[in-house]
Amino acid sequence: MLSTTTRRAFSALTRPSLQSATLSPLRSTPAALHRLLSALAVLEQRDGKLNTGSLSAITAAQKLGGTIHAFLAGSSIKPVAEQAAKVPGVEKIIAVDNAAYDKGLPENYAPLLVENIKKGGYTHVIAGHTAFGKNLLPRVAALLDVQQISDITAIENDKTFVRPIYAGNAIATVESSDEVKIITIRGTAFPAAEPADGTAAVEEGVDPKVESATEWVGEDLAKSDRPDLATAPKVVSGGRGLKSKEEFDRIMLPLADTLGAAVGASRAAVDSGYADNSLQVGQTGKVVAPQLYLAVGISGAIQHLAGMKDSKVIAAINKDGDAPIFQVADVGLVGDLFEKVPELTEKLRA
Secondary structure: OOOHHHHHHHHHHHOOOOOOOOOOOOOOOHHHHHHHOEEEEEOOEEOOEEOHHHHHHHHHHHHHOOEEEEEEEEOOOHHHHHHHOOOOOOOEEEEEEOHHHOOOOHHHHHHHHHHHHHHHOOOEEEEEOOHHHHHHHHHHHHHHOOOEEEEEOEEEEOOEEEEEEOOOOEEEEEEOOOOOEEEEEOHHHOOOOOOOOOOOEEEEOOOOOOOOOOOOOOOOOOOOOOOOOOOOOEEEEEOHHHOOHHHHHHHHHHHHHHHOOEEEEOHHHHHOOOOOHHHEEOOOOEOOOOOEEEEEOOOOOHHHHOOOOOOOEEEEEEOOOOOOHHHHOOEEEEOOHHHHHHHHHHHHHO
C-alpha cells in the first residue's frame, strides 16, 4: 500500500501542469460542414433538350450550402451539358454519352447513377418528383441500401426535410441519418434555376454499361402547341361536369387558347375519357402551382386539391354552390358552365 507521502508525490507527477496546453474535442463549424456536403442534382433531358423544370433540383441543392454537381445521360449529351453548365452555383456537370440512357429506363439508369454517386462520394442526391424521378430514385435508394425521402417542399438543414403527407392534409418534418440522402423534390416548391453566367466544367462520367432485360418499344404522346402543364403560368382545368370529350374540347380549348393557358383535367375527367392521362392534375397526376388556376366543373375532391392548392389565384366555376372547390377558391362563380364559360371566353376575346 502506498503511503500518504508517496501518493501525494505520485499525484503531483501525474497532474498536468497549469502551463501545459489544454486539449478540447474538435467541433465542426457550419463552414466546415458545408465543405463536407456535396449534392448531385439529377437533371432530365429528352430528345437532346434539357428539361428546364428539372433545374429545380439545383435550387434545392443550393439550400444545403455545399458543393453542387449535376448529372446527365443520353446520346449527343454535350450541348445539353453545356447548357446546364451555365447555371450559377454548379461546379461540375457529369455527363454520360450513351443512347442506352435516352429514355431514362430505370433498369439500366439506376446502376449508372449509383456508380457515379459512389465515385463522387456525394452526401445528397436530388431529383424532381416527376415520372422520371419517381421511377429512378427508389431503385437507386435500394441499390445503396438507404431510405428515400420523397416529395419534399422545404429543407431545414442537411438531414432534416419537410414533406406533405395524407394528400397534403398534414406536413411531416423528417430527419435522415443515412450517409447518402436520396431525395425527390416538389418542383412547385423550388423555382427552377436559370442558365446564366455559370462556368461549370463538363466531365465524363463512369458508364458501367449494364445490360438491361427491358427494351424500349415506343410511346404515344399527346402533342400540343399550348404551354406545358407542369410549368405554365395559367392553367384551365376541366372535370366530370363537362359530361363528354366533345363538350370538354368545345368548352375548354377555346378558353385555354384565349387565356394562353395550359389545359388540365381532374382524374374523373381523365378516367371518363374526356382528356388524355398526361393532363391529369392531382395527387396521382401532376402537381401545379400557376399564377392562375381556373377549375371548371370540378367538385374539388381532396386528391385534386393536393395537386393545385398552391396556385397563386384559384378561380372556380360550378353549378353546385356547396362544392368543396369553393372552400379553396379565391374567386367563385356559381352557374351552368355550358353557359358561363363560353360567355367568359367571348368577353376575354373582346
